[in-house]
Amino acid sequence: DIVMTQSPDSLAVSLGERATINCKSSQSVFYNSNNKNYLAWYQQKPGQPPKLLISWASSRESGVPDRFSASGSGTDFTLSISSLQAEDVAVYYCQHYFDTPQAFGQGTKLEI
Amino acid sequence: QVQLQESGPGLVKPSEALSLTCTVSGGSVSDYYWAWIRQPPGKGPEFIGNIYYDGSTTNYNPSLKTRVTISADTSRKQYYLKLTSVTAADTAVYYCARVRTTLTFFDAFDLWGQGTMVTVSS
Numbered sequence: 001d002i003v004m005t006q007s008p009d010s011l012a013v014s015l016g017e018r019a020t021i022n023c024k025s026s027q028s029v030f031y032n033s034n035n036k037n038y039l040a041w042y043q044q045k046p047g048q049p050p051k052l053l054i055s056w057a058s059s060r061e062s063g064v065p066d067r068f069s070a071s072g073s074g075t076d077f078t079l080s081i082s083s084l085q086a087e088d089v090a091v092y093y094c095q096h097y098f099d100t101p102q103a104f105g106q107g108t109k110l111e112i
Numbered sequence: 113q114v115q116l117q118e119s120g121p122g123l124v125k126p127s128e129a130l131s132l133t134c135t136v137s138g139g140s141v142s143d144y145y146w147a148w149i150r151q152p153p154g155k156g157p158e159f160i161g162n163i164y165y166d167g168s169t170t171n172y173n174p175s176l177k178t179r180v181t182i183s184a185d186t187s188r189k190q191y192y193l194k195l196t197s198v199t200a201a202d203t204a205v206y207y208c209a210r211v212r213t214t215l216t217f218f219d220a221f222d223l224w225g226q227g228t229m230v231t232v233s234s
Binding site: 001038048050051052055061093098099100101102103104105106 | 158173
């Protein structure tokens, strides 16, 4: 099974500053035949289900603010929030969907 | 818009079976895969399994495969999860979710229910 590991476990960033979260997969989630990384990022606020932010490693979902960006390929991925807003306080998860079982990281708690 | 709602008992005794229902409203279920995902308190989500909308194909997490059955009733737009021989380790919020792209389960989950908390305790 592919294991997803995030770092750090928690992160405190000042309002307006940049936040960066890392995700590493135990095997590559890049599929050569279509040149895609099977990697998503989710945001979860207390008492709510995860919300899909990013898919295919770097493609922002409709309605997601452009301060959220993501990059990476193969086994190493990054989610960045360019200018932290109060509403961005949440736990962030990466997830691969390269094969079964799909798996999530342990989460990164982002605080002000 | 499409909405998902989980329902079922909030308390299950050890060694018994956990049974949950996911009801889809506001849109079509056709051609999508529908998944069950759980999240133990304070931990990351865990994929349980998925099912094609008509019940013709299922995929399970190997770690749970011997205890899990996911089934479908397309006419009711409902999906079911049964997990047998539960222990305290099965205590979690259980979510149903939709795989974003039709005809494949190799994609992210774009729609989620609000989740239902299930506690395993005597």
